[in-house]
Amino acid sequence: MDFMRPAGALGKYLPVKAVVALGFMLALSIARFNLLDNYIQLVLMLIGINLILTLSLNLVNGYMGEFSVGHAGFMAAGAYVSSILSVRVLASYSPVWVFPCAVLAGGLAAGVVGLAVAVPSFKTRGDYLAIVTLAFSMIVKSVIENIDAVGGPRGFLGMDKLTTLPWVFFWTVAAVWIIRNFIYSRFGRGVLSVREDEIAADLTGVNTRNVKMLAFVVSSFFAGIAGGLYAHLIQYISPGVFDIVKSTEMLVMVYLGGVGSIAGSMIGAATYTVLLEALRPLGIWRMAVMPLLLILLMIFRPKGIMGYREARWLSPSFGRGTGKDK
Amino acid sequence: MIYFFQQALNAAQLGSVYALIALGYTMVYGVLSMINFAHGDFFMVGAFLCFVGVVVLQLSFIPVLLLAMAGVTMLGVATERVAYRPLRNAPKASAIITSLGVGIFLEHFTLGLSPYPKYIPPVLPSFSFNAGGVSVSTFQLATISISFILMLALYLVVNKTRVGLAMRAISADRGIVPLMGVPVDKIIALTFALGSGLGGAAGVMYAMAYPVIDPYIGIIIGWKAFISAVIGGIGNIRGAVLGAYILGTVEIMTAAFLPSTYRDLVAFSLLLILLIFRPHGLLGRAESQKV
Numbered sequence: 265m266d267f268m269r270p271a272g273a274l275g276k277y278l279p280v281k282a283v284v285a286l287g288f289m290l291a292l293s294i295a296r297f298n299l300l301d302n303y304i305q306l307v308l309m310l311i312g313i314n315l316i317l318t319l320s321l322n323l324v325n326g327y328m329g330e331f332s333v334g335h336a337g338f339m340a341a342g343a344y345v346s347s348i349l350s351v352r353v354l355a356s357y358s359p360v361w362v363f364p365c366a367v368l369a370g371g372l373a374a375g376v377v378g379l380a381v382a383v384p385s386f387k388t389r390g391d392y393l394a395i396v397t398l399a400f401s402m403i404v405k406s407v408i409e410n411i412d413a414v415g416g417p418r419g420f421l422g423m424d425k426l427t428t429l430p431w432v433f434f435w436t437v438a439a440v441w442i443i444r445n446f447i448y449s450r451f452g453r454g455v456l457s458v459r460e461d462e463i464a465a466d467l468t469g470v471n472t473r474n475v476k477m478l479a480f481v482v483s484s485f486f487a488g489i490a491g492g493l494y495a496h497l498i499q500y501i502s503p504g505v506f507d508i509v510k511s512t513e514m515l516v517m518v519y520l521g522g523v524g525s526i527a528g529s530m531i532g533a534a535t536y537t538v539l540l541e542a543l544r545p546l547g548i549w550r551m552a553v554m555p556l557l558l559i560l561l562m563i564f565r566p567k568g569i570m571g572y573r574e575a576r577w578l579s580p581s582f583g584r585g586t587g588k589d590k
Numbered sequence: 591m592i593y594f595f596q597q598a599l600n601a602a603q604l605g606s607v608y609a610l611i612a613l614g615y616t617m618v619y620g621v622l623s624m625i626n627f628a629h630g631d632f633f634m635v636g637a638f639l640c641f642v643g644v645v646v647l648q649l650s651f652i653p654v655l656l657l658a659m660a661g662v663t664m665l666g667v668a669t670e671r672v673a674y675r676p677l678r679n680a681p682k683a684s685a686i687i688t689s690l691g692v693g694i695f696l697e698h699f700t701l702g703l704s705p706y707p708k709y710i711p712p713v714l715p716s717f718s719f720n721a722g723g724v725s726v727s728t729f730q731l732a733t734i735s736i737s738f739i740l741m742l743a744l745y746l747v748v749n750k751t752r753v754g755l756a757m758r759a760i761s762a763d764r765g766i767v768p769l770m771g772v773p774v775d776k777i778i779a780l781t782f783a784l785g786s787g788l789g790g791a792a793g794v795m796y797a798m799a800y801p802v803i804d805p806y807i808g809i810i811i812g813w814k815a816f817i818s819a820v821i822g823g824i825g826n827i828r829g830a831v832l833g834a835y836i837l838g839t840v841e842i843m844t845a846a847f848l849p850s851t852y853r854d855l856v857a858f859s860l861l862l863i864l865l866i867f868r869p870h871g872l873l874g875r876a877e878s879q880k881v
């Protein structure tokens with residue numbers, strides 16, 4: 265089948281690119297012509313946002329083997345910075361430019377916060393680092409609660425509904441693409457080596473400090489992006505939205521789908537979001553049934569759905585055939 | 591100065607509640623090296639059992655306390671048997687996720703049963719007396735003294751009995767202890783029983799101090815107690831108690847001398863600073879890594 269595969273890097277992922285292009289067209293036309301019910305569109309967008317969050321947490325928890333329980337703090341930073349920008353600072357400009365800039369700025373702000381969390385991670389590991397991340401998310405929440413200019417505990421509103429299906433699709437693809445390439449880059453190998461054995465990684469010349477810093481910044485950047493998208497979708501944010509429960513939700517999605525796997529993050533985020541919506545008729549009992557399903561899944565599949573396995577089209581050996589025609 | 595002593599008393603009360611919960615975290619961590627994230631919700635169930643005992647069954651203080659402790663003990667042992675034991679040899683993350691799941695389940699199951707916050711009428715005759723200008727309430731006295739008794743009992747169990755010896759042995763080396771004929775499963779179940787029982791008692795103490803309870807109280811109080819355990823050095827029993835009183839003092843003093851919304855901010859910032867200088871907590875030992 266060699267003749268069907270054009271040579272060079274462009275051709276290798278042609279089917280993937282075609283699917284992405286098709287998906288983007290589909291997202292555009294769904295949003296433009298309202299092909300789908302508004303509720304289904306909302307659920308699709310939530311899946312995308314949750315996917316970005318799950319990927320970002322998976323980078324730290326799954327690939328780097330640390331245990332962050334405070335990712336909602338990064339999300340909060342992104343959500344507030346982007347909302348403040350779009351409501352207070354950039355309101356007079358055309359929304360076509362405001363939105364991407366605001367979301368990007370939110371991501372960058374969250375990246376800076378991530379840098380601050382990365383520094384303690386040089387010294388502490390495991391459960392102690394978990395506490396550091398938790399403390400950071402609590403501090404972010406407390407700081408927001410104490411700034412009256414952004415509404416304090418009452419929350420912040422006034423954002424236009426700028427998050428649309430094509431935008432969510434764009435950022436989701438960007439997150440998958442960047443994080444996937446990051447993992448298979450030289451730095452990404454460093455991230456994996458920190459997970460396997462930090463001391464050995466250090467001894468073999470991996471600059472573990474840089475690796476950790478970069479991984480935290482990339483991870484929190486995308487959590488911030490997701491926060492910006494979320495804020496402009498729901499159009500209301502408050503410190504209470506980004507509490508431990510939100511972080512727990514992200515953890516559940518990561519471990520449900522399986523750590524250390526991009527395909528796992530996709531499955532985890534989609535399954536969790538859809539299941540949560542599907543159980544809505546149960547009303548108040550919904551969140552009691554959901555964890556029971558999760559516990560059963562964990563007992564019968566302790567590594568999550570995809571734990572440490574990757575979909576073929578995401579791995580670098582994709583398109584190389586069976587190895588015989590190398 | 592009297593104001594300061596008054597606040598110190600409040601700190602001792604809050605610290606006692608934290609200490610009882612933190613002990614549960616730290617004991618389970620000691621034998622299983624696993625963080626039982628559902629523990630905060632065990633505490634919440636204890637507070638609700640207190641409600642059941644006081645309002646529904648009309649019991650007096652000691653029976654309520656025993657009811658809450660027994661109920662939460664059974665809950666803890668059952669959880670260990672159903673949700674944690676099948677995963678003991680699975681990757682660490684799976685047990686973490688089931689414990690988060692158990693926590694969410696307990697919160698929302700309770701929410702389903704009691705959708706509105708519940709008020710618990712005073713279970714003890716409520717009066718306060720004056721000790722040199724400091725007003726001491728019966729609740730505070732009961733909380734502090736009962737937690738002290740429970741902690742002393744736990745100390746004796748862990749340090750003076752064969753069961754305690756087995757617990758300490760498992761915590762030191764879980765691989766080799768079964769070879770010595772120690773029934774590991776039983777000891778782990780017993781550890782859960784002790785830890786959860788203390789959590790149930792903490793639920794009653796909390797409900798006496800803050801009589802309006804809802805199913806979410808376990809989240810934030812549980813995390814605070816977990817932080818106490820980390821401040822002291824997780825897995826270390828004395829450390830958990832020390833950390834709990836430190837956190838209780840910091841929180842109460844911040845609320846007393848600064849706007850109360852700064853309470854969490856100051857508490858968590860102190861935690862971060864502490865962890866930067868003592869990455870393994872105050873009494874925790876840094877494990878030397880062999881290369």
